[in-house]
Amino acid sequence: MNLILDFPAILERWPLFLDGAWLTLQLALIATLLGGVIGVVGAMGRRSSNAVLSRICTIYVEGIRNTPLLVQIFLVYFGLASLGLKFSAFTVAAAALTINVGAYTTEIIRAGFDAVPRGQIEAAEGLALSRAQIYWNVILWPGIEKVYPALTSQFVLLMLASSVTSQISAEELTAVANYVQSDTYRAFETYILVAIVYVILSLIMRAGFWALGLVIFPRRRRLGTPL
Template identity: 60%
Template sequence: MTYQFDFAALLPYWHEFLQGALLTLQLSAIATVLGFILGTLCAIGRADGPRWVRFLVATYVEVIRNTPLLVQVFIVYFGIATLGFHVGADMAAVIALVVNVGAYTSEIVRAGLESVHKSQLEAADCLGLSRTQIYWHVVLRPAIERVYPALTSQYVLLMLASSITSQISAEELTAVANRIQSDTFRSFETYIVVGVIYLALSFIVRIGLWLFGLVVFVRRRKLGTAL
């Protein structure tokens, strides 16, 4: 083994690595927020919607969860183009990621909704809460609070999976790496650096979501216990 490692060749590119990392974070943040909204709506629809909505959501969730993200990205990117609309790679990446993570979120939130005990609903009813109040305070918020750890891991996985969108040349971290390695011929070093950046990003996302949970779920912070 006579390979000479040369990380110095990558130094001039630090700015592009940073740019790529920021774009990855941005992409994942948008996909996380929109995917969470989509997934929660789907979970509500599947739990309490009319029959056709339940069927529709179930189909959506099963189809997305049983096909690879890579193929979904291709279908969105090329498929929309053949329908006559022009979308950029970044936009297609966001759409594919939102559709993908929405299905996973829906399953997680549904588990949370199902875990709300019937006696809680009856108690809320006895206290004279309105239907919307019951849904918001007794069903939805505690449900999401309970499954928050699972959602956190799902969104870390989403951040890592966003690397797949480099295959349609969305300009995130992996795409940046692909370009830099073909500029410098330092492929191995480039991917080691990018691997370390992803590792750091996954810690950042995890800690960020944990802090966010502390801020949002006041009850858990004050009582120091889960529900």
């Protein structure tokens, strides 16, 4: 049996793939920004001396990390609907991805905070720096710098995981692929093309994080290791 590939039939629908890729990047960008904020706040909460706050953050992290992303998406999608709240599939997808990546980011950043030597914190206290100054200058940025490569990898994985949101009709890249292959009956060619696009998107994101690392971490820039 000969396999005959017909890529022109797929490529002529390039505007659909372009729209899907753009929406995938939008989802990734929104979830990365909001998830990063949640990660910082959650990491601070987990290290807090307030037992209640620390326990709440721990429950959030463990609950998200031990349940499938698809289940979380359905919980947000159908949970909001059951409350009478109607949002677009894009909004629900962005919210679910943000909640998911926020938990993983919390653990990564917490590890970065814990990696800051205690002696540096004590030295800052000896200089009579305020708690806010210590957190900002001694813990937050040095801690994030230590785990920046892990953070960037997590955010790229988030972009790839956004394909699951096609299950709630978010019109991202995988949803477009599903439509195209059902219309053309060229599933193999369609998913080969989509796989290539995902590789390109991953490279674009990694290049963006590399450039960001050059800007926000001067020491890494001098060492030539922004990622």
